[in-house]
Amino acid sequence: MKISTLDRILLLITGLLAVYQIAFVIDDFSALPLITYTIAFGVLLVAGLLIIILGFEVLDSPVVVMVSTIIPLTLSLGLVWQYLASFRVPYQVFVIIGFLAIVITRSFPMPSKLPTIVLAFVHGVAGMTIFLLPIILSMQGQANPLFSLVGIGGALIGVGGLLLSFLKVGKPILSRETILKVLPGLLLLMTLCFVIGFKYG
Amino acid sequence: MKTLFAKLRLYLPLIKGLQTGLLIATGLAGYMSARCPIFNMGTIAGLFASLFLSISGSTVLNMWYDRDIDAKMGRTKKRPLSSGMVSDGEALRLGLTLSLLGVGLAVAMDALYGLIIFAGLFFDVVVYTIWLKRKTCWSIVWGGISGGMPILAGRVLGVGGFDWIGVVLSFGILFWIPTHILTFSMKYYNDYKAAGVPTFPSTYSFEFTRTVIAVSSVIASLAMGIAGWGIGMTVGYLRILIVLSAGLLTLAIATLMRPSEQVNFGLFKYASVYMLSSMVLIMV
Numbered sequence: 001m002k003i004s005t006l007d008r009i010l011l012l013i014t015g016l017l018a019v020y021q022i023a024f025v026i027d028d029f030s031a032l033p034l035i036t037y038t039i040a041f042g043v044l045l046v047a048g049l050l051i052i053i054l055g056f057e058v059l060d061s062p063v064v065v066m067v068s069t070i071i072p073l074t075l076s077l078g079l080v081w082q083y084l085a086s087f088r089v090p091y092q093v094f095v096i097i098g099f100l101a102i103v104i105t106r107s108f109p110m111p112s113k114l115p116t117i118v119l120a121f122v123h124g125v126a127g128m129t130i131f132l133l134p135i136i137l138s139m140q141g142q143a144n145p146l147f148s149l150v151g152i153g154g155a156l157i158g159v160g161g162l163l164l165s166f167l168k169v170g171k172p173i174l175s176r177e178t179i180l181k182v183l184p185g186l187l188l189l190m191t192l193c194f195v196i197g198f199k200y201g
Numbered sequence: 202m203k204t205l206f207a208k209l210r211l212y213l214p215l216i217k218g219l220q221t222g223l224l225i226a227t228g229l230a231g232y233m234s235a236r237c238p239i240f241n242m243g244t245i246a247g248l249f250a251s252l253f254l255s256i257s258g259s260t261v262l263n264m265w266y267d268r269d270i271d272a273k274m275g276r277t278k279k280r281p282l283s284s285g286m287v288s289d290g291e292a293l294r295l296g297l298t299l300s301l302l303g304v305g306l307a308v309a310m311d312a313l314y315g316l317i318i319f320a321g322l323f324f325d326v327v328v329y330t331i332w333l334k335r336k337t338c339w340s341i342v343w344g345g346i347s348g349g350m351p352i353l354a355g356r357v358l359g360v361g362g363f364d365w366i367g368v369v370l371s372f373g374i375l376f377w378i379p380t381h382i383l384t385f386s387m388k389y390y391n392d393y394k395a396a397g398v399p400t401f402p403s404t405y406s407f408e409f410t411r412t413v414i415a416v417s418s419v420i421a422s423l424a425m426g427i428a429g430w431g432i433g434m435t436v437g438y439l440r441i442l443i444v445l446s447a448g449l450l451t452l453a454i455a456t457l458m459r460p461s462e463q464v465n466f467g468l469f470k471y472a473s474v475y476m477l478s479s480m481v482l483i484m485v
Contacts, residue, residue: 022444023437042444049448053470054463 001180003055010184011048017191018045025199029082036078037198040071044191056180062106065119065168068161069102072126075154075194079133083142091129098122119165127161130154134197147201153193160186211281212295215264216257223477228252228351230480231370234432235359247310248358251318252351255303259322259347261296263330265289270335274392300326307354314358321350338399345378346371366431370483373424377476379417380453383410384469388462411456414468418453422446425479438482449475 018041026037047067050058058064073095080091102122105115135151137143163179166172172179232248264271264282268289271277281287300322308315325347333340349371356367386393386400387410393400401410429442452468 019441022440023435027437038440038444042440042447045444046448046451049471049474050467053474054467057463058467 001056001177003051007184008052010188011052014184014188014191015045015048015052017188017195018042018048021191021195021198025195029078032081033078036074036081040074040078041191041194043067043070043074044187048187051184056183059164059168059180062168065106065165066099066103068164069099069119069122069126072123072130072154072157072161073099075157076126076129076133079130079150083133083137094125098125116166116169116171119169120162123158123161123165127154127158131158134201138201144201147197149193150197150201153190153197156186156190156193160190211287212261214281215261215287215292215295217260219473221253221256221260223473224256224348224351225249225252226477226480227348227374228355230483231352231355231357231367232359233484234356234366234370234428236433244310244358247306248355251303251307251310251315252354253303254299255307255318255322256351258296258298258300258303259325261292261299262326265292265296266326266330267334268292270396270398273396274389276389276392311358313362314354317350317354317357321347321354323347324350335398338401338404341379341382341401342375344382345375348378349374366428369424369428369431373421373428373479374476376417376421376424377472380414380421380449380472381469381476383414383417384456384465384472386410387465388469407460408457411453411460415450415453415457418449418472422449429479429483432483434482438485442479442482445475445478 021041022038022045026034029037077091077095080087084091098118099122101118102115105118131151131154133151134143134154135148138145138148138151160183163173164183167176167179228248229245229252232245264280268280268282271280272283277283282289282292304315304319304322307318324343329340329343329347333343352374353367353371356370357363360367383401387402387407390400390402394403401413426439426442426446429439434442449468449471452464452471455464456468
Protein backbone atom coordinates (compact mmCIF):
# COMPACT_ATOMS: atom_id res chain seq x y z
CA MET A 1 0.00 0.00 0.00
CA LYS A 2 1.39 3.37 -1.05
CA ILE A 3 1.98 5.97 1.64
CA SER A 4 -0.13 9.12 1.16
CA THR A 5 0.82 12.77 1.75
CA LEU A 6 -1.53 12.87 4.75
CA ASP A 7 0.22 9.82 6.21
CA ARG A 8 3.57 11.56 5.76
CA ILE A 9 2.29 14.73 7.47
CA LEU A 10 0.90 12.72 10.40
CA LEU A 11 4.20 10.86 10.76
CA LEU A 12 6.17 14.11 10.56
CA ILE A 13 4.09 15.63 13.37
CA THR A 14 4.61 12.42 15.35
CA GLY A 15 8.37 12.77 14.82
CA LEU A 16 8.33 16.41 15.93
CA LEU A 17 6.38 15.49 19.06
CA ALA A 18 8.94 12.77 19.78
CA VAL A 19 11.72 15.37 19.35
CA TYR A 20 9.93 17.70 21.78
CA GLN A 21 9.52 14.85 24.27
CA ILE A 22 13.20 13.88 24.13
CA ALA A 23 14.60 17.42 24.14
CA PHE A 24 12.35 19.09 26.70
CA VAL A 25 9.70 17.02 28.48
CA ILE A 26 11.95 14.36 30.02
CA ASP A 27 14.84 16.73 30.72
CA ASP A 28 14.50 16.64 34.54
CA PHE A 29 14.06 12.88 34.88
CA SER A 30 16.65 10.73 36.65
CA ALA A 31 19.27 8.81 34.68
CA LEU A 32 17.59 5.48 33.89
CA PRO A 33 14.13 6.82 32.94
CA LEU A 34 15.89 9.49 30.88
CA ILE A 35 17.76 6.79 28.96
CA THR A 36 14.78 4.47 28.54
CA TYR A 37 12.40 7.24 27.42
CA THR A 38 15.06 8.57 25.05
CA ILE A 39 15.38 5.10 23.52
CA ALA A 40 11.59 4.69 23.28
CA PHE A 41 10.89 8.03 21.63
CA GLY A 42 14.13 7.84 19.65
CA VAL A 43 13.04 4.56 18.09
CA LEU A 44 9.67 6.13 17.37
CA LEU A 45 11.33 9.16 15.74
CA VAL A 46 13.72 7.16 13.54
CA ALA A 47 11.04 4.61 12.63
CA GLY A 48 8.69 7.45 11.64
CA LEU A 49 11.38 9.03 9.46
CA LEU A 50 12.08 5.69 7.77
CA ILE A 51 8.39 5.13 7.02
CA ILE A 52 8.23 8.66 5.54
CA ILE A 53 11.33 7.95 3.41
CA LEU A 54 10.74 4.34 2.37
CA GLY A 55 6.97 3.99 2.68
CA PHE A 56 5.08 1.22 4.45
CA GLU A 57 7.26 -1.39 2.70
CA VAL A 58 9.80 -0.82 5.46
CA LEU A 59 7.37 -2.61 7.78
CA ASP A 60 7.99 -5.81 5.81
CA SER A 61 11.48 -5.99 7.31
CA PRO A 62 11.97 -8.92 9.70
CA VAL A 63 13.44 -6.60 12.35
CA VAL A 64 10.12 -4.76 12.79
CA VAL A 65 8.90 -7.27 15.39
CA MET A 66 12.02 -6.70 17.48
CA VAL A 67 12.00 -2.91 17.04
CA SER A 68 8.30 -2.63 17.87
CA THR A 69 9.07 -4.39 21.16
CA ILE A 70 11.72 -1.89 22.22
CA ILE A 71 9.22 0.96 22.63
CA PRO A 72 6.83 -0.68 25.14
CA LEU A 73 9.66 -2.40 27.02
CA THR A 74 11.70 0.77 27.55
CA LEU A 75 8.66 2.91 28.30
CA SER A 76 7.36 0.46 30.89
CA LEU A 77 10.83 0.12 32.47
CA GLY A 78 11.01 3.90 32.84
CA LEU A 79 7.60 4.00 34.52
CA VAL A 80 8.41 1.14 36.88
CA TRP A 81 11.73 2.76 37.77
CA GLN A 82 10.00 6.04 38.58
CA TYR A 83 6.93 4.80 40.40
CA LEU A 84 7.45 1.21 41.61
CA ALA A 85 10.81 1.32 43.35
CA SER A 86 10.48 -2.17 44.84
CA PHE A 87 10.05 -3.72 41.38
CA ARG A 88 13.00 -2.00 39.74
CA VAL A 89 15.41 -4.92 39.66
CA PRO A 90 12.93 -7.71 38.82
CA TYR A 91 11.35 -5.61 36.06
CA GLN A 92 14.74 -4.74 34.64
CA VAL A 93 15.53 -8.46 34.52
CA PHE A 94 12.17 -9.11 32.82
CA VAL A 95 12.87 -6.45 30.18
CA ILE A 96 16.31 -7.84 29.36
CA ILE A 97 15.18 -11.47 29.27
CA GLY A 98 11.97 -10.58 27.41
CA PHE A 99 13.81 -8.69 24.71
CA LEU A 100 16.44 -11.41 24.33
CA ALA A 101 13.70 -14.04 24.17
CA ILE A 102 11.98 -12.19 21.31
CA VAL A 103 15.27 -11.70 19.45
CA ILE A 104 16.18 -15.39 19.84
CA THR A 105 12.74 -16.75 18.93
CA ARG A 106 12.69 -14.46 15.87
CA SER A 107 16.22 -15.30 14.76
CA PHE A 108 16.34 -19.09 15.02
CA PRO A 109 13.90 -21.84 14.00
CA MET A 110 11.56 -22.64 16.93
CA PRO A 111 8.52 -24.81 17.66
CA SER A 112 5.63 -23.17 15.83
CA LYS A 113 3.76 -21.58 18.76
CA LEU A 114 6.68 -20.58 20.98
CA PRO A 115 7.62 -17.30 19.19
CA THR A 116 3.98 -16.15 19.27
CA ILE A 117 3.58 -17.05 22.95
CA VAL A 118 6.79 -15.21 23.86
CA LEU A 119 5.75 -12.19 21.80
CA ALA A 120 2.26 -12.01 23.29
CA PHE A 121 3.55 -12.45 26.85
CA VAL A 122 6.30 -9.80 26.67
CA HIS A 123 4.10 -7.31 24.81
CA GLY A 124 1.21 -8.07 27.14
CA VAL A 125 3.14 -7.45 30.37
CA ALA A 126 4.83 -4.27 29.05
CA GLY A 127 1.59 -2.98 27.54
CA MET A 128 -0.45 -3.62 30.70
CA THR A 129 2.22 -1.88 32.79
CA ILE A 130 2.11 1.24 30.63
CA PHE A 131 -1.68 1.13 30.48
CA LEU A 132 -2.51 0.43 34.14
CA LEU A 133 0.26 2.07 36.18
CA PRO A 134 -0.40 5.71 35.20
CA ILE A 135 -4.17 5.28 35.48
CA ILE A 136 -3.90 3.70 38.95
CA LEU A 137 -1.48 6.40 40.11
CA SER A 138 -3.83 9.11 38.83
CA MET A 139 -6.87 7.51 40.47
CA GLN A 140 -5.02 7.18 43.78
CA GLY A 141 -4.10 10.85 43.62
CA GLN A 142 -0.38 10.08 43.53
CA ALA A 143 -0.11 11.77 40.13
CA ASN A 144 -1.89 14.51 38.23
CA PRO A 145 -5.06 13.26 36.50
CA LEU A 146 -3.47 14.11 33.14
CA PHE A 147 -0.83 11.46 33.83
CA SER A 148 -3.51 8.89 33.00
CA LEU A 149 -3.03 9.96 29.37
CA VAL A 150 0.22 7.99 29.48
CA GLY A 151 -1.95 4.97 30.17
CA ILE A 152 -4.16 5.79 27.19
CA GLY A 153 -0.99 6.13 25.08
CA GLY A 154 0.06 2.76 26.46
CA ALA A 155 -3.22 1.21 25.37
CA LEU A 156 -2.78 2.67 21.88
CA ILE A 157 0.83 1.50 21.58
CA GLY A 158 -0.26 -1.92 22.81
CA VAL A 159 -2.91 -2.08 20.09
CA GLY A 160 -0.46 -0.83 17.43
CA GLY A 161 2.32 -3.15 18.55
CA LEU A 162 0.09 -6.21 18.65
CA LEU A 163 -1.50 -5.42 15.27
CA LEU A 164 1.94 -5.05 13.68
CA SER A 165 3.50 -8.01 15.43
CA PHE A 166 0.70 -10.42 14.58
CA LEU A 167 0.67 -9.13 11.02
CA LYS A 168 4.39 -9.87 10.85
CA VAL A 169 4.06 -13.41 12.22
CA GLY A 170 1.39 -14.19 9.63
CA LYS A 171 -1.63 -14.16 11.96
CA PRO A 172 -3.16 -10.74 11.28
CA ILE A 173 -5.93 -9.48 13.59
CA LEU A 174 -7.00 -6.93 10.95
CA SER A 175 -6.19 -6.77 7.24
CA ARG A 176 -2.85 -5.24 6.23
CA GLU A 177 -4.63 -2.37 4.44
CA THR A 178 -6.70 -1.49 7.52
CA ILE A 179 -3.66 -1.58 9.80
CA LEU A 180 -1.61 0.64 7.50
CA LYS A 181 -4.53 3.03 7.08
CA VAL A 182 -4.88 3.64 10.82
CA LEU A 183 -1.20 3.35 11.78
CA PRO A 184 -0.02 6.98 11.21
CA GLY A 185 -3.04 8.40 13.07
CA LEU A 186 -2.61 5.85 15.86
CA LEU A 187 1.09 6.72 16.25
CA LEU A 188 0.31 10.44 16.36
CA LEU A 189 -2.48 10.07 18.91
CA MET A 190 -0.32 7.79 21.04
CA THR A 191 2.65 10.19 21.01
CA LEU A 192 0.39 13.14 21.80
CA CYS A 193 -0.99 11.26 24.82
CA PHE A 194 2.53 10.51 26.02
CA VAL A 195 3.74 14.08 25.59
CA ILE A 196 0.79 15.62 27.43
CA GLY A 197 0.79 12.86 30.06
CA PHE A 198 4.48 13.18 30.85
CA LYS A 199 4.54 16.98 30.64
CA TYR A 200 1.56 17.72 32.87
CA GLY A 201 1.30 14.47 34.77
CA MET B 202 9.37 38.73 -19.07
CA LYS B 203 8.16 35.40 -20.41
CA THR B 204 11.59 34.75 -21.91
CA LEU B 205 13.24 35.52 -18.59
CA PHE B 206 11.04 33.04 -16.72
CA ALA B 207 11.62 30.43 -19.41
CA LYS B 208 15.38 30.92 -19.00
CA LEU B 209 15.15 30.68 -15.21
CA ARG B 210 13.17 27.46 -15.53
CA LEU B 211 16.00 26.06 -17.65
CA TYR B 212 18.68 27.28 -15.26
CA LEU B 213 17.05 25.88 -12.12
CA PRO B 214 18.05 22.23 -12.76
CA LEU B 215 21.60 23.43 -13.37
CA ILE B 216 22.03 24.49 -9.75
CA LYS B 217 20.72 21.26 -8.12
CA GLY B 218 18.35 22.99 -5.71
CA LEU B 219 18.29 20.37 -2.95
CA GLN B 220 22.05 19.91 -2.82
CA THR B 221 22.66 23.66 -2.94
CA GLY B 222 20.01 24.21 -0.26
CA LEU B 223 21.61 21.66 2.04
CA LEU B 224 25.06 23.23 1.63
CA ILE B 225 23.65 26.72 2.29
CA ALA B 226 22.03 25.31 5.45
CA THR B 227 25.45 24.06 6.60
CA GLY B 228 26.96 27.52 6.02
CA LEU B 229 24.18 29.24 7.96
CA ALA B 230 24.51 26.66 10.74
CA GLY B 231 28.27 27.24 10.91
CA TYR B 232 27.66 30.99 11.27
CA MET B 233 24.88 30.67 13.82
CA SER B 234 26.91 28.16 15.84
CA ALA B 235 29.03 31.12 16.98
CA ARG B 236 26.24 31.96 19.46
CA CYS B 237 27.41 35.56 19.95
CA PRO B 238 25.09 38.55 19.42
CA ILE B 239 25.32 37.93 15.74
CA PHE B 240 21.78 38.12 14.46
CA ASN B 241 22.35 40.80 11.90
CA MET B 242 19.95 40.64 8.98
CA GLY B 243 22.44 42.28 6.62
CA THR B 244 25.16 39.73 7.40
CA ILE B 245 22.72 36.80 7.26
CA ALA B 246 21.44 38.02 3.88
CA GLY B 247 25.00 38.49 2.61
CA LEU B 248 26.00 35.06 3.88
CA PHE B 249 22.99 33.48 2.20
CA ALA B 250 23.54 35.32 -1.08
CA SER B 251 27.28 34.63 -1.26
CA LEU B 252 26.78 30.95 -0.47
CA PHE B 253 23.90 30.63 -2.92
CA LEU B 254 25.83 32.32 -5.74
CA SER B 255 29.13 30.52 -5.22
CA ILE B 256 27.62 27.05 -4.64
CA SER B 257 25.26 27.48 -7.60
CA GLY B 258 28.14 28.75 -9.72
CA SER B 259 30.37 25.78 -8.92
CA THR B 260 27.46 23.38 -9.58
CA VAL B 261 26.82 24.95 -13.00
CA LEU B 262 30.55 24.78 -13.83
CA ASN B 263 30.62 21.11 -12.80
CA MET B 264 27.66 20.39 -15.05
CA TRP B 265 29.28 22.31 -17.88
CA TYR B 266 32.48 20.28 -17.58
CA ASP B 267 30.68 16.94 -17.09
CA ARG B 268 28.15 17.45 -19.90
CA ASP B 269 29.71 14.64 -21.96
CA ILE B 270 29.42 12.05 -19.19
CA ASP B 271 25.99 13.33 -18.17
CA ALA B 272 24.81 12.57 -21.71
CA LYS B 273 25.89 8.92 -21.29
CA MET B 274 24.06 8.33 -18.02
CA GLY B 275 20.35 7.53 -17.92
CA ARG B 276 19.89 9.52 -14.73
CA THR B 277 21.40 12.73 -16.12
CA LYS B 278 20.96 12.66 -19.88
CA LYS B 279 17.85 14.87 -19.73
CA ARG B 280 19.67 17.68 -17.92
CA PRO B 281 19.44 20.99 -19.82
CA LEU B 282 23.10 20.92 -20.92
CA SER B 283 23.35 17.28 -21.97
CA SER B 284 20.00 17.46 -23.74
CA GLY B 285 21.05 20.65 -25.59
CA MET B 286 18.41 22.97 -24.11
CA VAL B 287 21.17 25.22 -22.75
CA SER B 288 24.26 25.83 -24.88
CA ASP B 289 27.76 25.09 -23.58
CA GLY B 290 28.87 28.72 -23.83
CA GLU B 291 25.77 30.00 -22.06
CA ALA B 292 26.25 27.55 -19.17
CA LEU B 293 29.93 28.46 -18.86
CA ARG B 294 29.10 32.16 -18.77
CA LEU B 295 26.37 31.55 -16.19
CA GLY B 296 28.64 29.42 -14.00
CA LEU B 297 31.49 31.92 -14.11
CA THR B 298 29.20 34.90 -13.45
CA LEU B 299 27.55 33.25 -10.43
CA SER B 300 30.91 32.10 -9.07
CA LEU B 301 32.52 35.52 -9.46
CA LEU B 302 29.56 37.27 -7.88
CA GLY B 303 29.50 34.77 -4.99
CA VAL B 304 33.22 34.88 -4.25
CA GLY B 305 33.32 38.65 -4.80
CA LEU B 306 30.51 39.24 -2.31
CA ALA B 307 32.15 36.86 0.16
CA VAL B 308 35.51 38.67 -0.07
CA ALA B 309 33.77 42.01 0.32
CA MET B 310 32.11 40.75 3.51
CA ASP B 311 35.28 39.31 5.06
CA ALA B 312 38.59 38.40 3.43
CA LEU B 313 39.11 35.11 5.29
CA TYR B 314 35.50 34.08 4.73
CA GLY B 315 35.92 34.87 1.02
CA LEU B 316 39.14 32.87 0.85
CA ILE B 317 37.44 29.77 2.29
CA ILE B 318 34.51 30.16 -0.11
CA PHE B 319 36.98 30.44 -2.97
CA ALA B 320 38.88 27.36 -1.72
CA GLY B 321 35.61 25.39 -1.66
CA LEU B 322 34.84 26.41 -5.23
CA PHE B 323 38.42 25.68 -6.39
CA PHE B 324 38.51 22.21 -4.75
CA ASP B 325 35.11 21.37 -6.17
CA VAL B 326 35.51 22.56 -9.74
CA VAL B 327 39.23 22.30 -10.45
CA VAL B 328 40.56 19.56 -8.15
CA TYR B 329 37.49 17.31 -7.91
CA THR B 330 35.67 17.71 -11.23
CA ILE B 331 38.34 18.69 -13.74
CA TRP B 332 41.43 16.96 -12.34
CA LEU B 333 40.45 13.84 -10.39
CA LYS B 334 36.83 12.74 -10.98
CA ARG B 335 37.60 10.77 -14.15
CA LYS B 336 40.89 9.39 -12.82
CA THR B 337 40.25 7.98 -9.36
CA CYS B 338 37.36 7.07 -7.13
CA TRP B 339 39.22 8.79 -4.27
CA SER B 340 38.29 12.11 -5.88
CA ILE B 341 35.29 12.14 -3.52
CA VAL B 342 37.67 13.06 -0.71
CA TRP B 343 38.20 16.41 -2.46
CA GLY B 344 34.50 16.65 -3.15
CA GLY B 345 34.02 16.10 0.58
CA ILE B 346 36.58 18.75 1.52
CA SER B 347 34.86 21.29 -0.70
CA GLY B 348 31.51 20.26 0.79
CA GLY B 349 32.90 21.04 4.24
CA MET B 350 33.93 24.56 3.25
CA PRO B 351 30.54 26.35 3.62
CA ILE B 352 30.16 25.31 7.27
CA LEU B 353 33.79 26.24 8.00
CA ALA B 354 33.33 29.56 6.22
CA GLY B 355 30.14 30.30 8.15
CA ARG B 356 31.85 29.49 11.43
CA VAL B 357 34.87 31.64 10.56
CA LEU B 358 32.58 34.54 9.69
CA GLY B 359 30.73 34.09 12.99
CA VAL B 360 33.73 33.85 15.33
CA GLY B 361 36.19 35.93 13.31
CA GLY B 362 38.79 33.20 12.71
CA PHE B 363 39.57 29.49 12.71
CA ASP B 364 38.77 27.42 15.78
CA TRP B 365 38.66 23.70 16.50
CA ILE B 366 34.85 23.63 16.37
CA GLY B 367 34.83 24.92 12.78
CA VAL B 368 37.35 22.26 11.77
CA VAL B 369 35.38 19.48 13.49
CA LEU B 370 32.13 20.69 11.89
CA SER B 371 33.75 20.55 8.44
CA PHE B 372 35.06 17.06 9.29
CA GLY B 373 31.48 16.09 10.07
CA ILE B 374 30.45 17.14 6.56
CA LEU B 375 33.57 15.59 4.98
CA PHE B 376 32.75 12.18 6.49
CA TRP B 377 29.01 12.52 5.90
CA ILE B 378 29.57 12.99 2.16
CA PRO B 379 30.75 9.39 1.50
CA THR B 380 27.51 8.15 3.10
CA HIS B 381 25.61 10.30 0.65
CA ILE B 382 27.72 9.84 -2.50
CA LEU B 383 28.70 6.18 -2.12
CA THR B 384 25.12 5.00 -1.59
CA PHE B 385 24.33 6.96 -4.75
CA SER B 386 27.21 5.36 -6.68
CA MET B 387 25.92 1.90 -5.69
CA LYS B 388 22.37 2.77 -6.77
CA TYR B 389 23.56 4.08 -10.15
CA TYR B 390 26.45 1.65 -10.56
CA ASN B 391 25.68 0.89 -14.22
CA ASP B 392 25.30 4.56 -15.13
CA TYR B 393 28.72 5.47 -13.75
CA LYS B 394 30.25 2.37 -15.34
CA ALA B 395 28.80 3.31 -18.74
CA ALA B 396 30.16 6.84 -18.43
CA GLY B 397 33.60 5.56 -17.40
CA VAL B 398 33.61 7.37 -14.07
CA PRO B 399 35.57 5.38 -11.46
CA THR B 400 33.59 4.78 -8.27
CA PHE B 401 34.27 2.78 -5.11
CA PRO B 402 31.92 -0.08 -6.13
CA SER B 403 33.53 -0.39 -9.57
CA THR B 404 37.13 0.04 -8.37
CA TYR B 405 36.89 -2.10 -5.22
CA SER B 406 33.64 -3.90 -4.40
CA PHE B 407 30.17 -3.27 -3.05
CA GLU B 408 31.20 -4.83 0.26
CA PHE B 409 34.21 -2.54 0.62
CA THR B 410 32.03 0.44 -0.30
CA ARG B 411 29.52 -0.49 2.39
CA THR B 412 32.33 -0.77 4.93
CA VAL B 413 33.58 2.69 3.98
CA ILE B 414 30.03 4.03 4.36
CA ALA B 415 29.70 2.48 7.82
CA VAL B 416 33.08 3.78 9.00
CA SER B 417 32.50 7.28 7.61
CA SER B 418 29.02 7.36 9.21
CA VAL B 419 30.58 6.60 12.60
CA ILE B 420 33.18 9.36 12.16
CA ALA B 421 30.58 11.85 10.88
CA SER B 422 28.30 11.15 13.86
CA LEU B 423 31.18 11.49 16.31
CA ALA B 424 32.31 14.75 14.70
CA MET B 425 28.80 16.24 14.83
CA GLY B 426 28.42 15.12 18.46
CA ILE B 427 31.78 16.59 19.51
CA ALA B 428 31.07 19.83 17.64
CA GLY B 429 27.60 20.02 19.22
CA TRP B 430 29.14 19.62 22.66
CA GLY B 431 31.80 22.22 21.84
CA ILE B 432 29.19 24.73 20.65
CA GLY B 433 27.38 24.32 23.95
CA MET B 434 24.31 22.61 22.55
CA THR B 435 21.77 21.88 25.29
CA VAL B 436 21.68 18.34 26.69
CA GLY B 437 18.20 17.87 25.23
CA TYR B 438 19.39 18.71 21.72
CA LEU B 439 22.45 16.52 22.19
CA ARG B 440 20.10 13.64 23.01
CA ILE B 441 18.26 14.27 19.72
CA LEU B 442 21.59 14.32 17.89
CA ILE B 443 22.56 11.01 19.52
CA VAL B 444 19.20 9.48 18.54
CA LEU B 445 19.53 10.64 14.92
CA SER B 446 23.17 9.46 14.81
CA ALA B 447 22.09 6.06 16.17
CA GLY B 448 19.61 5.85 13.29
CA LEU B 449 22.36 6.65 10.79
CA LEU B 450 24.69 4.05 12.29
CA THR B 451 21.94 1.41 12.41
CA LEU B 452 21.22 1.92 8.72
CA ALA B 453 24.94 1.87 7.86
CA ILE B 454 25.35 -1.41 9.75
CA ALA B 455 22.17 -2.75 8.10
CA THR B 456 23.74 -2.12 4.66
CA LEU B 457 26.68 -4.27 5.77
CA MET B 458 24.66 -7.08 7.37
CA ARG B 459 21.58 -7.18 5.13
CA PRO B 460 22.48 -5.35 1.92
CA SER B 461 19.52 -4.50 -0.29
CA GLU B 462 18.38 -1.79 -2.67
CA GLN B 463 15.81 -0.64 -0.10
CA VAL B 464 18.29 -0.28 2.78
CA ASN B 465 20.79 1.47 0.48
CA PHE B 466 18.15 3.96 -0.68
CA GLY B 467 16.95 4.42 2.89
CA LEU B 468 20.49 5.25 4.03
CA PHE B 469 20.94 7.68 1.13
CA LYS B 470 17.78 9.59 2.00
CA TYR B 471 18.19 9.33 5.76
CA ALA B 472 21.74 10.75 5.49
CA SER B 473 20.28 13.95 4.00
CA VAL B 474 17.57 14.16 6.68
CA TYR B 475 20.26 13.54 9.31
CA MET B 476 22.47 16.33 8.04
CA LEU B 477 19.62 18.83 7.71
CA SER B 478 18.37 17.97 11.21
CA SER B 479 21.89 18.33 12.63
CA MET B 480 22.17 21.76 11.05
CA VAL B 481 18.81 22.83 12.51
CA LEU B 482 19.94 21.63 15.96
CA ILE B 483 23.17 23.62 15.61
CA MET B 484 21.23 26.72 14.53
CA VAL B 485 18.68 26.67 17.36
